[in-house]
Amino acid sequence: MSLTKRKRATISPAVKIPKMRALKKVLSDTDPPPFQVLNQRGNGMGLVICDHASNRVPRALKGLGLQKHDLNRHIGWDIGTEDVGKRIGKELDMPIVLANYSRLVVDLNRAPHHSECIPEVSDKTIIIANNDLSKKAKEQRLREIFWPYQKQLEKQINRLLRKGRPFLLAVHSFTPELNDVKRPWHMSVLWNKQEKIAKRLIAEIRRRDPSLLVGSNEPYTLKDERFTGSTMYRHAEERDLPYVFVEFRQDLIDTKEKAAHWANVFLQALRPILDELTSLQAGPNSPRKK
C-alpha cells in the first residue's frame, strides 16, 4: 500500500452516524474474535505480539464514521506488521498473537483508561464515532476487545512460563512522515527499563549493516507517560520478562516481499541476542526466579 501524500479534510464525512451509544454488543456473530493466534504449538521460548496488525472495524461501529482511505492510513493500523510478525514468529517457531481490530476501535497498546485508548482524534483526523462516547460504550469496547486480548497474552505467557522465562517481541511500524517531519530511520527499538537488550540489539543491527539508521527510543519513547500501562509494561516489565519493542518504517514493509526482507534483517541481529538469553537461562542459577 502506498502512502501518498494528499490533502485531507480534518473531518471525514463518509457516513452520517448518530452519536454512538452503547450497543447491545460491539462484536456480532459475523465479526471475527478480537485476536488470532498463529503457530500456537511453536517450540520457541517467546511470543510475537502485534497490537496494531489490523484496521478492521466491527460491523456495528459502521467504520467509525471514517472514510475507507482513513482507515487504510497509518492511523487505522500499523501497516505491514502482520506480515513482519508472521515471518518472525515462523522463523523463531514462536506463537504470534495478532489483534483483529483497528487501534481506532480500541488501542490495545495503551492503558485502558488513557485518553488515547479510544482516541477522539488521530493525526488531525477526528474519529467521529469516538467523540462524546459514553462511559458505558467505552467499557463495552474494553470488555469485548481489549480485555480478551490482554487475557490471551497472559494465557500464552503463562503457558511459556511453565517451560522457562519467555521473551516477548512487540512488532509495530511508524509512518515515514508526521506533521511534515521526515522520519529517516529504517527501524527503531523502543524501551523503558530494559535499555541493555535494546542497546545491544541496536548495536548488532548497525554492526551487520552500518548504512542502516536505527532509532533508539525514536520517533517514540516507551518512557513517555502515554505508554505507562501499555502492552510491554503490563506483560513484560511487570513480570520482569525480557522483551524487544521494534518499529519498522511503514514504506519499507508495505508488501509481503519487503516485509520478509526487513524481518530477515532484524532476525539476523536478534538471533545472537536470543541465544545469549537462552544460555543465561541454562546457566547454573537458572531458571531465574521472579
Ligand SMILES: [Zn+2]
Ligand atoms: Zn503500533
